[in-house]
Amino acid sequence: MYQVIARKYRPQSFDDVLNQDHIKTTLRNAIEQNRIAHGYIFSGQRGTGKTTTARIVALCLNCEKGPTDKPCGVCPSCVEIAAGGAVDVIEIDAASNRGINEMRELRENVRYQPARDRYKIFIVDEAHQITNEAFNALLKTIEEPPEWAVFILCTTESHKIPATIASRCQHFSFRSVDFNDLIDRMREICTSEGVETDDETLAVLAQAGEGSVRDSLSALDQAIACCGNKLNADQVRGLLGAFGLDAMAQVTAALSANDGAAMLGLVDELERNGGSPQHFSRELSRYIRNLLVTKIAGEDSRLVTASPAEKKELARIAGMFAEEDLTRYLQFSLELFRDLQFSMQPRFHLEIGLLKMIQAGKLVGIEEALASVGGETRQAAAPPARVAAAPAQATPAYSAPSPAPRAPVSPGPNKPAAPQQIFAGPPSPDDDWREKLQSGMIKAGLQFSADAMGHAEAALVNNELIIRAPKQFQLDLGREEIVAALKQMGHPTLRFKVVFGDVKPPGGEGGQTPKSAPKPVAQDEVTERALNHPEVQKFRDLFGGEVRNVRNLKE
Template sequence: MSYLVLARKWRPQTFSDLTGQEHVSRTLQNAIDSGRIAHAFLFTGARGVGKTSSARILAKALNCERGMSPEPCNECPACLEITAGTSVDVLEIDGASNTGVDDIRELRENVKYLPSRCRFKIFIIDEVHMLSTNAFNALLKTLEEPPPHVKFIFATTEPHKVPITILSRCQRFDFRRIPLAKVVARLRYIVDRENSAISDAALTVVARKGDGSMRDSLSVLDQVLAFCGENVSDDEVVALLGVVDRRLLLDGSAAVFGRDSRAALGVVAKVDEFGYNIRQFCGELIEHFRNLTILKAVGDGAELLDLSEAELALLREQVEPLALADLQRHLAILLRAEAEMAQSSFPRLVLEMALIKMATLVPVVPVDELLGRLRALESGTPSAAVVADSRVQWRPAAPAGPPAARSTVAAAPPVAPAGLAAPAAAPRAPQRPAPTETLPRTGDSWADFVAYVKAGKVRLGSLLEHGSPLQVSAERLEIGFPEGSFALGSLKENDAQAALRELARTFFKSEPALVLRSLAAGEDAAVPNLLEKKRVEDERRLNDLQQNAKAHPAIASALEVFSGELAEVAPAEKDNR
């Protein structure tokens, strides 16, 4: 007796045997129960997902000699003949071979005659989209008003090629790709009854090779059993099918996240050594990083990923400490590399350069943090490096040549150089000045007035910081600026002077005379401007920080152990938690 392949031997014979198409099974069973059976059905979906099997099961359920029921008995002569394909009343027609109008005319002639033994005469046309336009037109009238003893079941993988006039006359059922977990469960059911020893990991590789098709998965399983015998090892399955070992994908992503370029290049070398296609491996790597990104973005994304529970557990562990933005950047690099491989003669080099770039990728700085630094520069306050508990953090710098290494401290963002104006703010809509009660007073009338102006008019306040207060009182406000300075020219504009007078009147609660003086070169003001005072204070503060850091026993010990030197010190931000 000839061997029957697994795809035919284990073909579903009842609706309950259909895997992954529960929505179709339930609808057809309810239709049979209620007697609401259409005269024409259209089954669409990818290859090997159960379209033709469902058509045969429906034909058996309608013609079963024990009566129409949601499940055929598979024991009566009608069911056995339909299963064997020998029933004279259930005709399976290949649409790819019978494409002409003459074939449809012959079908129309057969429709007139009553069934020989069964309850209904059923025409199953597979790959119906292959029929010619004239053949479809010849079928229209019969399909719209067939005799009561006739049922049509069409199956196709390309429903968009079926004319809309045909689609509108059929009940359409869309068959889905079968999820990986359900394919593995079905394969486990089959191999247990075939008395074959194979692990779930190997079955997962087989199911993934089937790409959502149960028939393709069973064909691959047949090949594996023929090669390995009754006892199947995981390595043999990987070697036979030529698929990328999932461990290589995990090793590759671990090397990237660990910033280990050598290990990343080692993974590519293994891929080339095993004879895997480099571009195929890149595609698998893209899918792997896509899974990591989805897990990080949605938390528990098991329903979005075609992975087994064991694989999900490994990915969750790997993705836990990562940032979503970095994963997205890694994925973008891989997508660009995959596109370049199509036009490159050196696919291995393209992938190696992509992995090196990923392994050395500098972490992104959040936009909010950058905006905070810009605001700090604009206000003139020194930015501070984030150091926990006011302790100086350090990290060893890369050696520049000699063995003696330099140690660097976590650096703060640069502060605007002394003597230069803070960046002028973009023009804003006029704002009402804040009341003086909301601003803290320092006792320095000039500093308080500049702070008050800056709260209402940032640009004016920034310009005033360049001026030296020659006289500040409720009667007279005299400010000196270096001769020819930009700040003096800007403040002498009519709009600027009007706004400044209005703010001075509100602040001093009087009408002080506003005088803007030009200081000649060499003429010193009695009081330095605010920027100069701030620079002096910053230098003093930084000097104190450096002295304290050098005196700190932990820092001194670290510098001694690593033969380093203190490069830079920055003040720590206050923890507001």
């Protein structure tokens, strides 16, 4: 009688089980050291080896030569267990035996010694289906079972196993099987079945299983049944309803070309070929997800299950989009997939969904936009920095001088042209230091500092510049700003001191106070300056909109 490949090639020893190394090692050690627990939970994705491993544990424990981690495979116990007919290995399908009566029966059964073998092993498949009362009936048995009893609860949904049961068991989670290992295994199977294939076909079959070995092997069975002893990728794709990268790449091509008509053409073709919109959107999500992962993790990422040639192509396509674009497309495609599950008009839904992706368009990432604004001014910062005489010092990022295409409004009569000459010569106490500092700051692109200077006093006393400013300008009149201004003024080494506190109202008494009173900067002047600022202009170019209100944060 014909036996399906998945069963025919069911591993009979730990060595044959793909991956799951953490589980194999622990179980092997436990068997070797004779530290067998009475309760195990094997959880994980379907078709990853839970039932298989449970049977291998049974073989190991009950083999005549055992307990051993290498069962002989030929003794009556081994043969019977492998064939699934051993009296002392009881497999219970909890999907159909989930009630309290079945569990009471089981409890009775546990009490009797094994008929022939060392252990009585209960393999409970789909254990999460057992009802709560039934679990409670089992609790005592699992906690204090007779020495010969071993329970192995297999489940795809371990969170549904009550904590009371779980805490009495050792828990192993089975991982989905590595793509390349699975391909290797299928290649071996094909060889021993006398089936000719190639890597691309095997990749299609491996993808079809989505990490489940059983599903991939079933697909292989189906492919052999359909195509005979020679498998080719296109045929197998057609059989499994899988979409090749080419088909999917048409979607991204339409996206990148903003071509709605092409998108609609795709849907039409899908329908004419009898394809299912649901299936298509699912494959589309997977495809976009692969693009996104490739974009983030690189072409060689193990997170993408695809053949090397496909990975290369994915990387090429991913290069046409930004990470943010792909993230949004993935979001859209998942929403589309969800909507299609309930849709009465799947075709229309698919059309709308794909068109929405186009309409969403490609966005310029906000970081990119901001970087371009900052980048320009940062570049512009270079030449003025060279003007400064003193060796370059770290300047705060925002102090980068802007090239100011339209001359910035200067608070004083001095146009900032040729400042070196104006400020040349030894420092003199008679100069208007506040004004000089303001001009220097404007020259250095420190608009806010220049504004702040408007509220400050400055005087040269014993060759030291004393600056007094209200407390709220502490940030704008830091040492770095003043050093930058002094450099612009041609006094890079002048000693100075900044005192924050009360500043006398404009027009204060003589002595060391500056000659002219601080001039508050008029609001429309501030507005004009803000609007003329190149970064502001760049922002307006990028984001549009209007500037309604300009506020000096320091006031």
